[in-house]
Amino acid sequence: MERATEAWAIIHSLVVARRHRIPEVAAELGITPGDVFALLSLLAEEPKPMRDLAEAWRCDASNVTWQVDRLEERGFVERRSVEADRRVKQVALTPSGLEAQARVLAFMHVPPDELLNLGPELLDQLIGVLSRIDPGRQPDCRPT
């Protein structure tokens, strides 16, 4: 197996084994898994037009309307009209949405025991390599 594939297979399996945290954090915060996805994808980003969100989430535009409606009802986001093109509406996180997002991230970033068990030296080595990763473009997809 090629080296990158080998590394990726291990990384992938780690995350696969933690997928169950999505419904858990959703239940904890009293929101739906879909809301969790959406909050994560708006992370640390500027307000985005609904059209861009549809592309990022790889879903139909009508679904963005529906999802943003739900987040807006919860007070997590707000729609902002754009003066340059009045057809466009941008979706921006509210302070409450930022807080909810932080809580989601706090959940998601709790590392699995497999990593904790590596011990400090190996973890330092791991971070040494991982920190060399060039994130490239921001993730343009719906997170898990």
Place this chain on the structure above:
Amino acid sequence: MERATEAWAIIHSLVVARRHRIPEVAAELGITPGDVFALLSLLAEEPKPMRDLAEAWRCDASNVTWQVDRLEERGFVERRSVEADRRVKQVALTPSGLEAQARVLAFMHVPPDELLNLGPELLDQLIGVLSRIDPGRQPDCRPT
């Protein structure tokens, strides 16, 4: 940020950025995303009772019936009655299911450019650390 959390955050973001491969591989293989999840979760495992699958997938038992029905129609799995307890039915991958699973994994294990760009030396270091990870119990959850 604690070391393990720091490492995990980077790992997590890598996988998040690739989530879109699930619908892609499903479309490529002519199956649904749910089928992809199911095939992945049956990976390299012994036949499992439906009840266990419900727990592993964290869904209702009726949904397991429905999902296994679909996989059985495609010829990917088969139900096997258990003599010791005739209420139980075990779900086993067929040869065709194993093949489909291999194709799914081939897709999922294509590494992201971020890893390829690390170069051979860093990748060797990365694998050196990752290979020290104790997988612990098999993932008992529905993969992504």
Place this chain on the structure above:
DNA sequence: TATTGTTATACTCTATAACTATA
């Protein structure tokens, strides 16, 4: 009586198509 799996049903989420308002 309790448990495994199925069926019947309703609810949630997602997609397709038609509509509006801007461009």
Place this chain on the structure above:
DNA sequence: TATAGTTATAGAGTATAACAATA
């Protein structure tokens, strides 16, 4: 005419509850 977003509607997926078979 084309595009951003919405609404109406249908379809896919999931959960709840009642059921049959077995323990």
